[in-house]
Amino acid sequence: MSATTLARTYLPGDENDLQRLHDLFDRPLRDHPRYYLVGADQDDRTEVPAPVYQLLQQVVGAMRLGQAVTIQPQSRxxxxxxxxxxxxxxxxxxxxxxxxxxxxxxxxxxxxxxxxxxxxxxxxxxxxxxxxxxxxxxxxxxxxxxxxxxxxxxxxxxxx
CATH class of the missing domain: 1.10.1660 (Multidrug-efflux Transporter Regulator; Chain: A; Domain 2)
Structure with missing residues (x-):
């Protein structure tokens, strides 16, 4: 079984970092928002699909409240x-x-x-x-x- 198929629990990190992320996610959304992940290189960026954005939003919200988050991959x-x-x-x-x-x-x-x-x-x-x-x-x-x-x-x- 690969590491990507196992459930894993994450504990909240630095409160200031989580607050900054939460503030970003809490901003009013435009009609067609676009979000990007940026890598170490300036040209290394990719658009974040809506389901991934929603997942990140939920994870950050829970962690900001001091909750641990478990990710469990699920077959379709x-x-x-x-x-x-x-x-x-x-x-x-x-x-x-x-x-x-x-x-x-x-x-x-x-x-x-x-x-x-x-x-x-x-x-x-x-x-x-x-x-x-x-x-x-x-x-x-x-x-x-x-x-x-x-x-x-x-x-x-x-x-x-």
Whole structure:
């Protein structure tokens, strides 16, 4: 296994350096911002792709708050166990979601399923939005039955 496939945790560094980086990332963005990494030579520079910029922005923000950051490379195609672990659910629960059509998957051979990382992340985001909507809808009125509201919240939480 190469060093690029292993998880690695980074501890916060110098607070002043992190603050300067945070200030750079915190500036208002233009419509089409362009950022560059510059090497030791004047002509040695390359544009930073948007996903890398967003990663750096998140890492710097966390480290500035004194948090350690772990980078864990992830395959773009996951086993059902990997997808379940990523979602924080059991593998049987994930299989039920796959069978219900909640998350697309492909079969490898006759028994194994593979799930695209993007589809798992999209499902997680949909669930998060549903949970936020359910929380927003918790404004219980005086004439509403609290038990019914709680049952609705439980159903939204477990995806029923």
């Amino acid at each position: 195609v996951l086993t059902t166990q990997q997808a379940a672990d990523l979602l924080g659910i059991s593998r049987p629960t994930l299989v039920k979601l796959l069978d219900a059509g909640e998350i697309p998957f492909e079969r490898v051979g006759t028994a194994h399923r593979r799930v695209a990382l993007g589809d798992v992340l999209a499902y997680a985001e949909r669930r998060r939005q549903e949970q936020y909507e359910a929380i927003a809808a918790t404004g219980v009125e005086d004439d509403e039955d609290l038990d019914e509201v709680l049952a609705g919240l439980r159903a939204a939480r477990v995806g029923n």
